[in-house]
Amino acid sequence: MLKRLAVAAAALFAFAGGAAFAQEPIRIGSFLAVTGPAAFLGDPEQKTLELYVEKLNAAGGVLGRKIQLTVYDSAGDAEKARAFAKRLIEQDKVDVIVGGSTTGETMAVVPLVEQAGIPFISLAGAVVIVEPVKKWVFKTPHSDRQACERIFVDMKARGLTKIALISGAGGFDKSMRAQCMQVAKNYGIEIVADESYGAGDTDMTAQLTKIRSAPGVQAVLNCGFGQGPAIVTKNYRQLGITLPLYQSHGVASKEFIKLAGGAAEGVRLPAAAILAPETLPDSDPQKKVLLDYKREFEGRFKQDVSTFGGHAYDGLMLAVEAIRRAGSTNKEAVRSALESIRGFVGIDGVFNFSPTDHVGLDVSGLRIFEVRGGGWTVVK
Amino acid sequence: MSAEFLQFLLAGLTAGAIYALVALGFTIIYNASHVINFAQGEFVMIGGMTTVSLAAAGLPLPAAIAAAVLAAAAVGLALEKFAVEPARGASVVTLIIITIGASILLRGLATLVWDKKIHALKPFSGDAPIRIGGATLAPQSLWVLGVTLVIVLLLAWFFNRTLLGKALLATSHNRLAAQLVGINVRRVLLVSFGLSAALGAIAGILTAPITFTSWDVGIMLGLKGFAAAILGGLGSGPGAIVGGLALGIVEAMGAGYVSSAYKDAIAFVVLLAVLFFLPGGLLGRRGAERV
Numbered sequence: 001m002l003k004r005l006a007v008a009a010a011a012l013f014a015f016a017g018g019a020a021f022a023q024e025p026i027r028i029g030s031f032l033a034v035t036g037p038a039a040f041l042g043d044p045e046q047k048t049l050e051l052y053v054e055k056l057n058a059a060g061g062v063l064g065r066k067i068q069l070t071v072y073d074s075a076g077d078a079e080k081a082r083a084f085a086k087r088l089i090e091q092d093k094v095d096v097i098v099g100g101s102t103t104g105e106t107m108a109v110v111p112l113v114e115q116a117g118i119p120f121i122s123l124a125g126a127v128v129i130v131e132p133v134k135k136w137v138f139k140t141p142h143s144d145r146q147a148c149e150r151i152f153v154d155m156k157a158r159g160l161t162k163i164a165l166i167s168g169a170g171g172f173d174k175s176m177r178a179q180c181m182q183v184a185k186n187y188g189i190e191i192v193a194d195e196s197y198g199a200g201d202t203d204m205t206a207q208l209t210k211i212r213s214a215p216g217v218q219a220v221l222n223c224g225f226g227q228g229p230a231i232v233t234k235n236y237r238q239l240g241i242t243l244p245l246y247q248s249h250g251v252a253s254k255e256f257i258k259l260a261g262g263a264a265e266g267v268r269l270p271a272a273a274i275l276a277p278e279t280l281p282d283s284d285p286q287k288k289v290l291l292d293y294k295r296e297f298e299g300r301f302k303q304d305v306s307t308f309g310g311h312a313y314d315g316l317m318l319a320v321e322a323i324r325r326a327g328s329t330n331k332e333a334v335r336s337a338l339e340s341i342r343g344f345v346g347i348d349g350v351f352n353f354s355p356t357d358h359v360g361l362d363v364s365g366l367r368i369f370e371v372r373g374g375g376w377t378v379v380k
Numbered sequence: 381m382s383a384e385f386l387q388f389l390l391a392g393l394t395a396g397a398i399y400a401l402v403a404l405g406f407t408i409i410y411n412a413s414h415v416i417n418f419a420q421g422e423f424v425m426i427g428g429m430t431t432v433s434l435a436a437a438g439l440p441l442p443a444a445i446a447a448a449v450l451a452a453a454a455v456g457l458a459l460e461k462f463a464v465e466p467a468r469g470a471s472v473v474t475l476i477i478i479t480i481g482a483s484i485l486l487r488g489l490a491t492l493v494w495d496k497k498i499h500a501l502k503p504f505s506g507d508a509p510i511r512i513g514g515a516t517l518a519p520q521s522l523w524v525l526g527v528t529l530v531i532v533l534l535l536a537w538f539f540n541r542t543l544l545g546k547a548l549l550a551t552s553h554n555r556l557a558a559q560l561v562g563i564n565v566r567r568v569l570l571v572s573f574g575l576s577a578a579l580g581a582i583a584g585i586l587t588a589p590i591t592f593t594s595w596d597v598g599i600m601l602g603l604k605g606f607a608a609a610i611l612g613g614l615g616s617g618p619g620a621i622v623g624g625l626a627l628g629i630v631e632a633m634g635a636g637y638v639s640s641a642y643k644d645a646i647a648f649v650v651l652l653a654v655l656f657f658l659p660g661g662l663l664g665r666r667g668a669e670r671v
Contacts, residue, residue, distance in 0.1 A: 035491075036496060039496055040497070197641070197643075198641055198642075198643055198644055200600055201643060201644075202590070202591035202592070203391055203394075203395060203591065203632075204640075205387060205388075205391045205632075206387070206388055206632055206640060207635070207636075209383075209384055209387040209388065209515075209636065210384070213383075213384060227498045230498075230500070231591065231592070234590075237509065238507065238517075238518040239509065239516050240511065240516045258500065259498065259500045259592060260500075261500060261502065261507070262507060263507065
């Protein structure tokens, strides 16, 4: 009797095990700027996704199913991003898309995911991605408007009210410029000069010369990312301008300091705390998550963490959390589960999504950093 | 002269000197073979990238620079030996297409040998700006202008005082006649590729601390150098220098006084205008071509 029961139990286990193995994997698709001018975004993002999918699978997967990750390299090109997103949806039949290193790529893909009805978590910055709210589109980084607000708060505290803008020609650059212009007056900031530079421009001294001669200018804000801000920073020092220089959260990585060299000293920007998690008090709810991620990433890849890899971490973990809550990969269930996530501690901050808020972050997750001695230091 | 104007002028001269070096590379090969070498920009990239990687590997900067110039010259010689020379009987258009192919190949190889990231080279002598009448100049700009001047003088000496240089000039004037008086035209062609590659590499190294360098930096610099060579008059050495400096200054003034968003477009508008209204360029050969 006992023996027969054991056999039955074994058979049951084998059946259950077989069923688990036969189950479809959870398919997560991604397109990232792994190479090209935005490679400093896509590279840590891809590494982060691969590292954590591996870890999740080693721990038994999600809902007893393995995760299958498909990543395409869009090289930061919106056209390619669109083609890859189409392939992810139609051929690879992914359950959720976590990707889009840049705003340009993301916006090119939005119509596709909206039409196909696939939850899409973007890793790009501009506020246009989630405003107006799109049913299927979420994003993890702070928006450019929040970055502007955070910068203006810091400027105000330093008594700087007349500023100049210099912006690039990319999607993120233009969006942030527009957002900063829009919210400036709420903080009593007056924009006295507004210059721009082209995508492949290698010399911004002409624009900065104009800014230098603008009447009453007290600080300069560079809305941009890629190599542009590094060249702006170099030209800025080369022209001998001593006004405070602010950059966007788009260049919050060691890469920027490496490119700009000594010229980066004193540059300020708003970014998530991952740039220097050790400096947080132990009571901070994010501290443990940040330190864990930093240890895992740096241990595996022998390179410094950046905020960008953090966006990918949040994107992946939010997708996984939503699938767990939904109990399936039913797209509508996952989508509404995403909207119901509250108090989720990630790298970029604590996420509180809602049907009207698809970023889920407030300004408190952003901190002002300054380059000192070739590294990032939190400004208290 | 306002400080603003002076600042634009200095920026334009620095960029223009680089364009002039690239344009000189185009000119030398064009004179020796009537081929426009579209891989010229890739020599610029090879110079910059090799210097960056060797300097990062711990080599002192002068050694890294010398090695990079030699490496680019070797690539130039190999390009002539293995791609252009085997097709020497082919038409000029075929040879030009071969150089386009070579440029794509070299860019591809660069992404494999190095990576697709952007790299910075430390300025040769610090980055404390020098003040000149309200405008400022980076020490690296002085390097660019100084080295370009030295190279121009060296080239003038080479073409007017040495046998090899005179042989190059003779070949450019009349290839058949040069061959008849005993000039080894094939060697002349080989030398022209090596020399152009070295010039391109020097341009790439000089500009790397100012504009950074990456695997695809040669595309834009190559096109700008080509525009400069056309502007000055294709085939004319002094034309290449005048064309380069003029292009750099026009670009900087355009960016300063018109709109910086159209900076790159300005170079190509100039190129088109020259081709339409002054096909011989500023200092090019005048007179109709006899058919």
